[in-house]
Amino acid sequence: MINACICTIGDEILIGQVVDTNSSHLATALEEAGLHVSRMLSIGDNKKDIRETLRRELRHNAVVITTGGLGPTKDDITKGVLARLSGSTRLVEHPGQLEVIRRILAGRGLDMLPSNQAQALVPEKAEVIINELGTAPIMVFRNLPGGGTLYALPGVPHEAVGAIPAVLEDIRGHQPLSHILHRSVMVYGLAESALAELIAPWEDALPADMHLAYLPHMLTGMRLRLSIYDCTPEEGEARIQKQLEGLQAILGDRIYSLEDSTLEKTLGEIFKAHGLTVSAAESCTGGEIAHLFTSVPGSSAYFLGSVTSYAIPVKERVLGVPSETIEKYGVVSSEVAAAMATGARTLMGSDYSVATTGLAGPSGDENNPVGTVWVGVSGPNGTQTARFLFKNDRKRNIERFSASALNFLRTFVLADLNN
Amino acid sequence: MINACICTIGDEILIGQVVDTNSSHLATALEEAGLHVSRMLSIGDNKKDIRETLRRELRHNAVVITTGGLGPTKDDITKGVLARLSGSTRLVEHPGQLEVIRRILAGRGLDMLPSNQAQALVPEKAEVIINELGTAPIMVFRNLPGGGTLYALPGVPHEAVGAIPAVLEDIRGHQPLSHILHRSVMVYGLAESALAELIAPWEDALPADMHLAYLPHMLTGMRLRLSIYDCTPEEGEARIQKQLEGLQAILGDRIYSLEDSTLEKTLGEIFKAHGLTVSAAESCTGGEIAHLFTSVPGSSAYFLGSVTSYAIPVKERVLGVPSETIEKYGVVSSEVAAAMATGARTLMGSDYSVATTGLAGPSGDENNPVGTVWVGVSGPNGTQTARFLFKNDRKRNIERFSASALNFLRTFVLADLNN
Numbered sequence: 001m002i003n004a005c006i007c008t009i010g011d012e013i014l015i016g017q018v019v020d021t022n023s024s025h026l027a028t029a030l031e032e033a034g035l036h037v038s039r040m041l042s043i044g045d046n047k048k049d050i051r052e053t054l055r056r057e058l059r060h061n062a063v064v065i066t067t068g069g070l071g072p073t074k075d076d077i078t079k080g081v082l083a084r085l086s087g088s089t090r091l092v093e094h095p096g097q098l099e100v101i102r103r104i105l106a107g108r109g110l111d112m113l114p115s116n117q118a119q120a121l122v123p124e125k126a127e128v129i130i131n132e133l134g135t136a137p138i139m140v141f142r143n144l145p146g147g148g149t150l151y152a153l154p155g156v157p158h159e160a161v162g163a164i165p166a167v168l169e170d171i172r173g174h175q176p177l178s179h180i181l182h183r184s185v186m187v188y189g190l191a192e193s194a195l196a197e198l199i200a201p202w203e204d205a206l207p208a209d210m211h212l213a214y215l216p217h218m219l220t221g222m223r224l225r226l227s228i229y230d231c232t233p234e235e236g237e238a239r240i241q242k243q244l245e246g247l248q249a250i251l252g253d254r255i256y257s258l259e260d261s262t263l264e265k266t267l268g269e270i271f272k273a274h275g276l277t278v279s280a281a282e283s284c285t286g287g288e289i290a291h292l293f294t295s296v297p298g299s300s301a302y303f304l305g306s307v308t309s310y311a312i313p314v315k316e317r318v319l320g321v322p323s324e325t326i327e328k329y330g331v332v333s334s335e336v337a338a339a340m341a342t343g344a345r346t347l348m349g350s351d352y353s354v355a356t357t358g359l360a361g362p363s364g365d366e367n368n369p370v371g372t373v374w375v376g377v378s379g380p381n382g383t384q385t386a387r388f389l390f391k392n393d394r395k396r397n398i399e400r401f402s403a404s405a406l407n408f409l410r411t412f413v414l415a416d417l418n419n
Numbered sequence: 420m421i422n423a424c425i426c427t428i429g430d431e432i433l434i435g436q437v438v439d440t441n442s443s444h445l446a447t448a449l450e451e452a453g454l455h456v457s458r459m460l461s462i463g464d465n466k467k468d469i470r471e472t473l474r475r476e477l478r479h480n481a482v483v484i485t486t487g488g489l490g491p492t493k494d495d496i497t498k499g500v501l502a503r504l505s506g507s508t509r510l511v512e513h514p515g516q517l518e519v520i521r522r523i524l525a526g527r528g529l530d531m532l533p534s535n536q537a538q539a540l541v542p543e544k545a546e547v548i549i550n551e552l553g554t555a556p557i558m559v560f561r562n563l564p565g566g567g568t569l570y571a572l573p574g575v576p577h578e579a580v581g582a583i584p585a586v587l588e589d590i591r592g593h594q595p596l597s598h599i600l601h602r603s604v605m606v607y608g609l610a611e612s613a614l615a616e617l618i619a620p621w622e623d624a625l626p627a628d629m630h631l632a633y634l635p636h637m638l639t640g641m642r643l644r645l646s647i648y649d650c651t652p653e654e655g656e657a658r659i660q661k662q663l664e665g666l667q668a669i670l671g672d673r674i675y676s677l678e679d680s681t682l683e684k685t686l687g688e689i690f691k692a693h694g695l696t697v698s699a700a701e702s703c704t705g706g707e708i709a710h711l712f713t714s715v716p717g718s719s720a721y722f723l724g725s726v727t728s729y730a731i732p733v734k735e736r737v738l739g740v741p742s743e744t745i746e747k748y749g750v751v752s753s754e755v756a757a758a759m760a761t762g763a764r765t766l767m768g769s770d771y772s773v774a775t776t777g778l779a780g781p782s783g784d785e786n787n788p789v790g791t792v793w794v795g796v797s798g799p800n801g802t803q804t805a806r807f808l809f810k811n812d813r814k815r816n817i818e819r820f821s822a823s824a825l826n827f828l829r830t831f832v833l834a835d836l837n838n
Contacts, residue, residue: 017632024432027435039462041460049458299705308725398714
């Protein structure tokens with residue numbers, strides 16, 4: 001495998017001002033393309049440190065990717081070090097990138113300053129991949145001391161992430177990578193250990209050239225990634241497909257997607273495909289479910305709206321939850337979750353609805369421990385409720401409550417559709 | 420200044436499965452305590468790489484902090500390398516940590532397995548700081564080759580963050596750190612360059628031993644951090660206070676807090692202090708404002724609820740926005756924002772309300788570019804609206820819309836309170 005190193009440059013990361021998310025995106029992409037990320041590091045805007053670090057990493061890695069250190073104010077440091085590493089300190093102007101800089105400044109109604117123009121200057125031995133999303137060009141240096149290739153990417157996250165496809169294409173064009181094929185399967189509702197136990201016989205019977213990875217994520221559940229190395233795409237697809245059928249037979253509707261997805265996106269696809277609409281009534285999740293639904297572009301086609309009923313009078317007046325129900329069963333109860341769900345459905349005129357009432361923390365009440373949530377779902381064929389208990393802090397409880405509510409709604413809707 | 424290196428150990432970070440947030444938390448804490456973080460790095464669960472990396476970093480840094488590599492399954496690798504570095508590979512059981520392990524397993528209803536018990540084994544030259552939050556102890560190795568001290572922390576984020584105070588106390592107890600005092604000022608509504616220009620005369624007149632840092636954050640605006648080195652706490656506090664008064668005279672109500680805070684927390688404090696209540700009506704922000712309000716513990720004291728009115732009929736039926744207003748002015752308009760705000764206030768019976776209607780993306784409409792939002796706020800003395808335009812993607816537009824709405828509401832409420 002080809003070794004790669006990811007290096008972020010910039011004091012802002014070292015003082016903790018910025019969380020580095022670029023490295024994680026790059027690492028995922030490189031790993032999925034079949035490279036081995038040997039290390040990631042962050043260094044400051046310091047000439048000596050940049051030079052020594054890059055020299056060392058180029059001895060151990062065929063590919064080094066840097067992000068950051070290329071803004072209009074710090075340009076000279078990183079770019080100067082890279083120029084010297086490449087063997088020539090002469091800078092030349094890149095007309096294509098200059099044109100992008102001009103366009104971006106014009107769009108913001110700004111004049112071109114010398115510091116902007118200087119961003120189009122690149123070391124003469126650099127190849128340029130034009131950065132359409134920002135002012136700093138993506139630079140490629142080949143045959144550096146040690147023999148490796150260095151890709152210098154801007155530090156702005158959407159520019160760095162935007163550069164990934166072009167970088168991967170360039171890597172593929174210059175060195176033979178092992179053919180690798182990945183397929184993701186999204187699973188919800190099983191802890192990692194329980195899932196592992198359940199699918200152990202299937203996993204143990206996987207062919208030797210297939211690899212299974214568990215990629216847990218609190219909000220999306222578990223992403224199982226099945227990879228196959230060194231085979232043709234057609235043959236690989238067919239062989240993976242066969243294994244996935246075995247997995248589906250074991251896991252059934254615990255699998256919510258056969259591609260990398262989220263619960264809210266999967267639900268949206270179901271609603272759109274069947275011309276259905278949905279609404280929500282939220283107490284303890286406080287708007288997070290509505291936020292998840294509406295984070296999906298095009299969600300206005302099926303998401304009608306929601307009520308966050310934090311105060312009891314809002315549950316009664318807006319959602320029509322009978323005050324006797326609240327008095328008799330308590331706010332955190334199956335009965336109130338059901339009444340909220342039917343109330344939202346009636347109020348919004350949607351086909352389906354989902355409701356939450358619970359205790360996210362920091363404290364519980366006399367009847368329910370902190371981390372308790374009752375979820376209610378309602379549709380044309382009736383109403384159901386379920387209780388979940390999590391042991392996280394307030395923020396994470398809100399996230400997990402929301403994910404369980406979406407998953408409960410998903411199985412409820414699917415049961416209707418399959419009948 | 421004392422140099423420090425932060426090193427995360429674990430394959431899961433190198434393949435991009437996990438975003439490393441520990442390093443950023445540690446870097447902030449070390450920097451605020453007066454250390455200089457020279458580099459951060461991530462390496463895999465690989466003996467040789469761990470050993471060589473730690474040896475090298477100990478030559479350049481007086482303090483090295485590792486996180487991760489200490490779970491029950493990978494224990495042997497990192498712990499073995501650290502034991503060899505310390506000069507003795509003998510492991511001894513730490514009774515205090517064993518007791519914590521026993522308590523944690525009992526709380527989960529689990530039996531003690533040999534792999535659990537092994538977590539209480541530490542190299543004999545390690546000092547232990549008991550980790551009350553997890554099973555892996557925090558280990559301190561002093562006088563390693565190169566002379567430095569190494570702190571080995573668990574990788575689980577809340578355990579690593581939980582270990583920071585004890586680590587800082589230990590560092591302070593063993594090496595003289597410069598006295599350093601920080602104060603944060605939260606500013607909203609000014610881009611970094613505009614803010615810098617506005618406060619340039621004040622900044623230029625700061626005494627030489629005071630340092631100003633700009634710490635921008637999309638959601639909270641700008642955190643200005645004023646630091647003073649090497650003076651007594653009392654003297655430092657008084658001198659910083661005097662400078663802050665000068666800053667307040669320039670920035671006025673653009674400053675929303677004189678400590679590290681968020682808009683939703685600051686608003687909550689205002690509402691609580693004056694016994695006021697609030698509600699929201701959200702279109703384009705889709706629940707995010709409710710989510711921000713309710714993310715603050717104790718928010719049920721002032722946040723009554725909200726309506727996410729994504730579909731037009733919900734705006735009309737639930738919030739009572741007249742259909743003629745929508746027809747005449749369009750959904751994204753000052754008039755609809757105002758009607759949504761008054762509608763929410765009437766429906767929920769709150770003192771104040773905030774409403775949003777706009778286009779988060781991916782596309783705009785015939786009258787408004789993508790990124791347009793109208794915010795309406797309503798209270799006992801009337802209703803106001805404001806228009807904002809951002810140029811981000813959908814996710815970020817939703818975040819910025821929400822932050823501007825909260826800030827607009829803040830200035831609106833403060834104007835009432837000051838009259």
